[in-house]
Amino acid sequence: MAEFQWPWQYNFPPFFTIQPNKDTQAKQLEAWCLLVLSYCRHRRQYSLDVTDAQDSPLFHNQKIGRKLPLEAVYTVLEELRKKGNIEWTDPKKRNRCLIMWRTPEEWGKIIYQWVTSNGMNNTVCTTYELVNGDDTSNQEFHGMESWLLTRALETLQLERKAELMGSEGVKFF
Amino acid sequence: MDRFVWTNGLLEPYEDLKAQQHGIKIYDGEDKTPFEYGTLILTSHRLIWRDHKRSDCVLALPLSQIVFLEETESGLGKSAKIVVHLSPAPPNRPPGPVASSQNSYIRLSFKDAGETEFHRRFIEELARRSWEMTQPHPAQQQQAEQAGPTGARRAGIVGIERKLEQKRKETDQTISVAFEDLSNLMEKAKDMVSLSKTIAQKIQDKQGAISEDETVQFKSYLLSLGIPNPVTRETHGSGTNYHMQLAKELAQVLQQPLEECGGMMSLADVYCRVNRARGMELLSPDDLLNACKLLEALKLPMRLREFDSGVVVVQLVSHSEEEVVRETSRLVEESGSLTAEELSRVASFSVMLARERLLTTEKKGLLCRDDTVEGLRFYPNLFSTKPVMEP
Incomplete structure (x- = not known):
């Protein structure tokens, strides 16, 4: 896995203080959202534990000795939730969230593109081979967690491009 | 019983x-x-x-x-x-x-x-x-x-009156003992002032045999004595007229120092400076504040301004906010980042004013902050000047 490319903000100390100026803050949060998503994407991470994440390099830059405070971590995550990129698994405690660096619709499109380009229309395959099979090892959706895959396939089903067969199989049209 | x-x-x-x-x-x-x-x-x-x-x-x-x-x-x-x-x-x-x-x-x-x-x-x-x-x-x-x-x-009203009288005398005595030293000082100071006035007069009229050097020396002494004829309640009555005259006097006295210290001075500093210059005729904080409130209405070249934090300053009218913001942001950019203390050292404002300047500039979106246990540090606002993702 290649080294993650940190954005310039990561080494800019004010990045780790939520800015009181609203305009500045909006730009800052935008950068944080992008960073969180690209970081998770780089690590193929589909969920996030808030306490662990706060100590991980994502929110803690040891080189410049700055750590995003917990309150601010929540601000960033809530911003992502509003955009539809995360979902709390425990909305009351907010300890853990699911991360979708792409929305289910986007995933659906990507999968369908791959299916079409491989001539697999009108065939049935298992969800396991779709995300874990050798054929897809170079695809972005390789290793995707099943909850997200199901959601992505459901969006395709709505467009009548696929049909789920139980929770294990899927037929593409 | x-x-x-x-x-x-x-x-x-x-x-x-x-x-x-x-x-x-x-x-x-x-x-x-x-x-x-x-x-x-x-x-x-x-x-x-x-x-x-x-x-x-x-x-x-x-x-x-x-x-x-x-x-x-x-x-x-x-x-x-x-x-x-x-x-x-x-x-x-x-x-x-x-x-x-x-x-x-x-x-x-x-x-x-x-x-x-x-x-x-x-x-x-x-x-x-x-x-x-x-x-x-x-x-x-x-x-x-x-x-x-x-x-x-000692029955009756006479008795009561006598008692009151006695009490008043006692109080009087206590007060006058307490202020004896002070009134002595005032007496001396009056002499001093009148003496210096006569000398000043003599210098003006070029009377007496005073050499050029001495003149200069005397003049500097007189300057350090402060305002020659301070506006007082005795000379200008009370109420608005007094405050208006006071405001005019303030404008005269403060012009020079305000220009020297970057166009802005906290009200506390103003109070100290003015009262030091006035010498014996001290101003009350209330009178000063009332006079400062009139500065703008009288179209004098300075005005009173209150920051969001409640800090009150006297500011030159010529000293515009845009300029403050531009100047502060330039200073921060030059040093990379600054705290209020550092800015006050670099630009010789008071720390309080330096802080106000930084906050104002931040509000205008030219600075951003780094708030840590070590203190509040301001950086140029790269969030708005640099693209979110570097190309």
């Missing part, structure tokens, strides 16, 4: 009259006494009974000896009574009407009603315990003792 003492019926200076009721008969316990019809007076310190017919027959009971009160309502052929329970008599009390008594309580019979109100006041006064605050002065106590039932020496 043996707790009562004779008195002249005059109130002590620290004593306050609280309630009064006529038609009172005193019982010693259940027994009748010769004190059958009199006026009962409640003060902050004592209960006083004065006979209606014999005005020299006045009894007093210190409230401190009262343990508690009981009220008995009036009935058929009986008037309402307040039962006053007493603590034992002190061993060496002043002479009273009864040498000793078996009863530890007295009863006050209200022939002419009024017991409810009196009872209420009585309880209030007992709860207040004023006698603990002001213990009667031993000398005064002695006076009261000497004045028996017949010896009302």
